[in-house]
Amino acid sequence: MMHSGGLLLGRRTYEDLLTHWNSQTGSPFTDALNNTPKYVATTTLRQPLPWPNSSLLAGNVAEALAELKGKAGKDLYIMGSGALIHSLMPHNLIDEYLLMIHPLVLGSGRRLFPDGSPPARLRLASSLTTTTGVVIATYQTADPAGTSGG
Numbered sequence: 001m002m003h004s005g006g007l008l009l010g011r012r013t014y015e016d017l018l019t020h021w022n023s024q025t026g027s028p029f030t031d032a033l034n035n036t037p038k039y040v041a042t043t044t045l046r047q048p049l050p051w052p053n054s055s056l057l058a059g060n061v062a063e064a065l066a067e068l069k070g071k072a073g074k075d076l077y078i079m080g081s082g083a084l085i086h087s088l089m090p091h092n093l094i095d096e097y098l099l100m101i102h103p104l105v106l107g108s109g110r111r112l113f114p115d116g117s118p119p120a121r122l123r124l125a126s127s128l129t130t131t132t133g134v135v136i137a138t139y140q141t142a143d144p145a146g147t148s149g150g
Helices: 011-021 028-035 061-072 082-091
Strands: 006-010 038-041 054-056 076-078 096-101 121-129 135-143
Touching (some): 006 082, 061 082
Parallel strands (some): 006 038, 038 054
16 A cells, blocks of 8 residues: 555545544554545545545546546555445546455345446456455456457
């Protein structure tokens, strides 16, 4: 995280992470999160944001992110923020998905790729199965528009 271009977060994930990690002491994860640039997509929060190195993405989120990607020079990461991911998918602004698939069936809940999601062809770049059975899979966007055959 500390070597990335920053985190892109929706309001809810930002507030959840802030509530927990901004008050933790003695964890290297706390320092990493505090020192990493955080870009927040929200229409309800206002500057200044309470967490160090946080700033709002103003205006249209897809346009703001496209501009930010051009300036960042390094990868930007999204943690959680399903609604934000859904808003970016139609604009082909997500280059890679790192999915942690847990061996647990809840039977309900919010889907990452809900009905009506734009088609996208993904290519498995890597995968790892942990000792607890969690599969960590990295998918790269092979054809964001889902238009090529094969």
